[in-house]
Amino acid sequence: QKEVEQNSGPLSVPEGAIASLNCTYSDRGSQSFFWYRQYSGKSPELIMSIYSNGDKEDGRFTAQLNKASQYVSLLIRDSQPSDSATYLCAVKRRSQGNLIFGKGTKLSVKP
């Protein structure tokens, strides 16, 4: 089992809809969870971090964490064509400084 798993997509949603991106992880010792956005040909940029169970909202983005189910999700409300990118889920173990990344989900928002 991969440490961090994401559906590769592509996930296609119409403009204005809610995009839902999901991620599962295998190590119960994981303590910090991150969502990065990566446009084609660019470097990943951090958009959300979440450390405790529940929801965390930032503008149109909501990150959700359920440690019991080892599940992290990212909701993008009112999706825009500019949200079209690959979204990377990343996990940090308690004892380590590095992040383990999923392979990413490609999101396409159609006008």
Next chain:
Amino acid sequence: DAEITQSPRHKITETGRQVTLACHQTWNHNNMFWYRQDLGHGLRLIHYSYGVQDTNKGEVSDGYSVSRSNTEDLPLTLESAASSQTSVYFCASSTRNTGELFFGEGSRLTVL
């Protein structure tokens, strides 16, 4: 503004040559990392450092080395480049506690 810069941005080399990719950050971060990104594999950790004189192997370290002589720089060296090392390489840094990585713009390396 603080930043993290990589050079060169694009490099073409031949099999067997030594290549060094530079990474310089002005965030004053303790932690620095090198990842490679390939289609079908995502981001994979090559080497990382938690401070000056500290280096550690990551998931795919074979054929790569790093050194950390100061806080700002973590150069990545390919001792004898192989075609399997054709990839996009990202350097990143973070503070000791948060784990939030800040990435450089990437270096695209082609080994012929």
